[in-house]
Amino acid sequence: MVRRRRRERTELKSTAYEIFLGALSILSIVNLVLLVAIPSDGALQLVLAVMNALFSVVFLGDFVYRITTASSASRYLLRQYGWADLLASLPFPQLKVLRVFRLLRVVRLLRHLGARRVWNALVRDRANSALMTLLLLGVLVLQFGSLAILTVEGGAEGSNITSASDALWYTLVTISTVGYGDHYPVTTAGRLVGVLVIVVGVGIFGTFTGYLANVFLGPAKNAEEGAGAPELEGQDASDTAVGVAAGGTSGAITAGAADTPAEDDLREQLAALIAQSERTTEQLRALLASTPGPDDRRP
Numbered sequence: 001m002v003r004r005r006r007r008e009r010t011e012l013k014s015t016a017y018e019i020f021l022g023a024l025s026i027l028s029i030v031n032l033v034l035l036v037a038i039p040s041d042g043a044l045q046l047v048l049a050v051m052n053a054l055f056s057v058v059f060l061g062d063f064v065y066r067i068t069t070a071s072s073a074s075r076y077l078l079r080q081y082g083w084a085d086l087l088a089s090l091p092f093p094q095l096k097v098l099r100v101f102r103l104l105r106v107v108r109l110l111r112h113l114g115a116r117r118v119w120n121a122l123v124r125d126r127a128n129s130a131l132m133t134l135l136l137l138g139v140l141v142l143q144f145g146s147l148a149i150l151t152v153e154g155g156a157e158g159s160n161i162t163s164a165s166d167a168l169w170y171t172l173v174t175i176s177t178v179g180y181g182d183h184y185p186v187t188t189a190g191r192l193v194g195v196l197v198i199v200v201g202v203g204i205f206g207t208f209t210g211y212l213a214n215v216f217l218g219p220a221k222n223a224e225e226g227a228g229a230p231e232l233e234g235q236d237a238s239d240t241a242v243g244v245a246a247g248g249t250s251g252a253i254t255a256g257a258a259d260t261p262a263e264d265d266l267r268e269q270l271a272a273l274i275a276q277s278e279r280t281t282e283q284l285r286a287l288l289a290s291t292p293g294p295d296d297r298r299p
Contacts, residue, residue: 015121016132022106043164060089175201
């Protein structure tokens, strides 16, 4: 049972990362259903095709990440549905239904951990959780924001967002906080959608900047903290407690036979002061010996 749990924990990556991929799997399956259910809407077809291409890139990167970090590549391919991950990442609409296996794996692993452990993991890894949440929010805004801005601006008078490509371009440029200004909403509803896109874009890039700072500065800080106590590496809490207890008992029996580093420094300083005092005494004696007394001054 312990070995099985260890294998499942190894298979499970970061909890926030797994939830992010599970949500993308759900969204990709929903998009596949919409592609089949509404084939006559050309704008919807274009937006969903772009989103599915983005999902394919993300899922292919996830497959490469899993197979390179798996303890056994063959086990991942055969027993952990790695073959389904690979096929679902290919740009073939007929194979995208295999993303259900990815969703099932995430649900099984998260259910094994339990809701409390999942929540504790998300709270403990707040930086990664916030980044994954905002990335998922960015994907949702890119898809549904493009559809929304096209719906409210497509038939408006004087609008310059009239096609699916215009809507995708406007949403992407606004999320990235670039804002070229070549496409912009002219209706009140379109401006409200634009405000939502701007807020999400600022949040994504602000969180991403903090995440990168944590990644690059965190290891150096951990290394400095670890360098201060190398003797504690590889020891568990029980060994440390036994060592402390044994040291305390030995010190009580020998009654100060073993000194602490602070006492050693104090002894060295005291010895240096005594040596300096002895040298000063010798110099005073020599000076008194060389000085003539009252009897030596008489003729």
